[in-house]
Amino acid sequence: MARKNSTAPVAEKFTFGLWTVGNIGRDPFGLPVRQPLTAVQILKLLAEVGAYGVNLHDNDLVPIDATPARAKRLIGDFKKALSDTGLVVPMATTNLFSEPIFKDGAFTSADVRVRAYAMQKTLRAMDLGAELGAKIYVFWGGREGAESDAAKDPTAGIQRLREAINFFCQYSIDNNYGFRLALEAKPNEPRGHIYFATTANYLAFIETLDYPEMVGVNPEVAHESMAGLNFVHHVAQALEAGKLFHIDLNDQEPGRYDQDFRFGSANIKQAFFLVKLLIDHGYDGPLHFDAHAYRTEDYEGVKDFARGCMMTYRLLKEKVARWRADKEIQGLLQHIHVHDDELESLCANYSSEAVRKLKDRKFDIRALGERGLAYERLDQLTMEIIMGVR
Numbered sequence: 277m278a279r280k281n282s283t284a285p286v287a288e289k290f291t292f293g294l295w296t297v298g299n300i301g302r303d304p305f306g307l308p309v310r311q312p313l314t315a316v317q318i319l320k321l322l323a324e325v326g327a328y329g330v331n332l333h334d335n336d337l338v339p340i341d342a343t344p345a346r347a348k349r350l351i352g353d354f355k356k357a358l359s360d361t362g363l364v365v366p367m368a369t370t371n372l373f374s375e376p377i378f379k380d381g382a383f384t385s386a387d388v389r390v391r392a393y394a395m396q397k398t399l400r401a402m403d404l405g406a407e408l409g410a411k412i413y414v415f416w417g418g419r420e421g422a423e424s425d426a427a428k429d430p431t432a433g434i435q436r437l438r439e440a441i442n443f444f445c446q447y448s449i450d451n452n453y454g455f456r457l458a459l460e461a462k463p464n465e466p467r468g469h470i471y472f473a474t475t476a477n478y479l480a481f482i483e484t485l486d487y488p489e490m491v492g493v494n495p496e497v498a499h500e501s502m503a504g505l506n507f508v509h510h511v512a513q514a515l516e517a518g519k520l521f522h523i524d525l526n527d528q529e530p531g532r533y534d535q536d537f538r539f540g541s542a543n544i545k546q547a548f549f550l551v552k553l554l555i556d557h558g559y560d561g562p563l564h565f566d567a568h569a570y571r572t573e574d575y576e577g578v579k580d581f582a583r584g585c586m587m588t589y590r591l592l593k594e595k596v597a598r599w600r601a602d603k604e605i606q607g608l609l610q611h612i613h614v615h616d617d618e619l620e621s622l623c624a625n626y627s628s629e630a631v632r633k634l635k636d637r638k639f640d641i642r643a644l645g646e647r648g649l650a651y652e653r654l655d656q657l658t659m660e661i662i663m664g665v666r
Contacts (some may be wrong), residue, residue, distance in 0.1 A: 291329040294336035323361035333371040334401035353442035368405025369414040383440040384433035408435030416460040421467035445487040458521040513633035526567035540588035
C-alpha cells in the first residue's frame with residue numbers, strides 16, 4: 277500500500293521501534309524533555325519521514341495494566357493507522373526488563389513464578405505480534421544475567437533459556453504464526469553481566485535447540501561495540517551461518533554506556549564496512565534503527581534524527597558502489613588476493629593425496645614475508661571514498 281504521508285520513496289526496509297522515535301528523552305539524571313506520543317502519532321511521524329515499518333514491544337502499544345476493553349481499542353486504532361499510513365510491522369518483541377518483577381531476570385530467574393509469568397507475557401505478546409503481521413520475533417535478555425555469581429549457577433540460566441525458546445518455537449508452529457525467532461546479545465546493562473554477551477554466544481546456543489532452523493540472531497551495533505569488539509565481524513559470522521534474521525542499526529562509542537546514537541554518527545568507517553557487508557551478502561531483511569534522538573531535541577529534531585539514520589545508510593550505500601567501481605581500489609584487491617586453483621583445492625578437500633602434496637610443496641616464506649600488501653594505500657582510498665573526495 278502506498279504511504280499517504282510519505283515524503284520519499286522507500287527502497288530499503290527501514291524500520292523504527294515505537295520506543296525509538298517515541299523516546300521522551302528521560303535519562304538516569306534528567307526528567308523527560310518531550311511529551312509522550314501515542315502509538316498512532318508515532319506511526320504518522322514515521323510515515324511523514326518515509327519509513328517502511330514499525331516495530332514494538334507489547335507494552336509500547338498496550339500498557340501492562342490495560343483493561344481488555346482498552347487493549348482492544350488501542351490495537352484497533354493502531355491497525356487502522358497502519359492501514360492509513362501503509363506502514364507494516366515486520367518485528368515484535370516482549371518487554372521483559374522494565375517491571376520490577378524482572379529485576380533478577382525473566383526466563384533465567386531463580387524464581388519459577390517469575391519464569392512462568394515471563395512465559396505467559398511472551399505468549400500473549402506473540403499473539404499480538406502475529407495479529408499485527410510480524411514474522412520476526414526478537415528476544416533480548418537485558419535482565420538475563422547476574423550482578424553476583426554467588427546467587428545463581430549460570431549453566432542453569434542457559435538451560436532455562438533453552439527450555440523457553442524451545443517452548444516458543446513449538447507455540448509458533450502450533451498456531452501457524454510462521455515466526456522466525458531472533459536472539460539479541462549484549463555484554464552488560466541493565467544487568468551487571470548478561471549471560472549471552474555476544475552474537476557468537478547465541479550462534480553456539482542456537483545449535484542446541486530443538487528447532488535451530490527457526491532461530492537466528494538480531495545483532496545490534498551498540499551492543500558489541502560497548503565491549504570494544506568489531507561489530508562487522510560478528511555480523512559476518514551470522515551471515516555466514518545463515519542466521520542474520522534481523523539487525524539493529526545505531527552507533528556507539530566503545531567503553532561507554534549504551535548510547536543508541538543515530539546510525540553512523542560515531543564511527544562512520546565501521547558503518548561503511550557494515551553497509552558494504554550487508555550489500556555484499558545480499559541481506560534483504562529489515563534495517564531497524566534501534567536508536568534515539570539526542571535529549572536536546574523536540575519532535576522536529578526527532579524527525580531530523582529519523583531522516584538522518586535513513587539518509588546515512590543511503591549515502592553509504594552509494595559510497596559502497598563507488599568503492600566497488602574504483603579501478604585503483606580493485607587493482608589493490610587483486611594484488612592482495614592471490615589465487616592458485618591447485619592450492620585452494622588442496623586446502624579445502626582433505627585426502628591422503630592432498631596431505632602428501634601439501635607436505636611436499638616448497639614455499640618461499642622469505643619472499644612471502646617481505647611482500648607488501650598495500651593496506652595503507654587501500655585504507656586511505658577507502659577513507660577518501662567515505663569522505664567524498666574520491
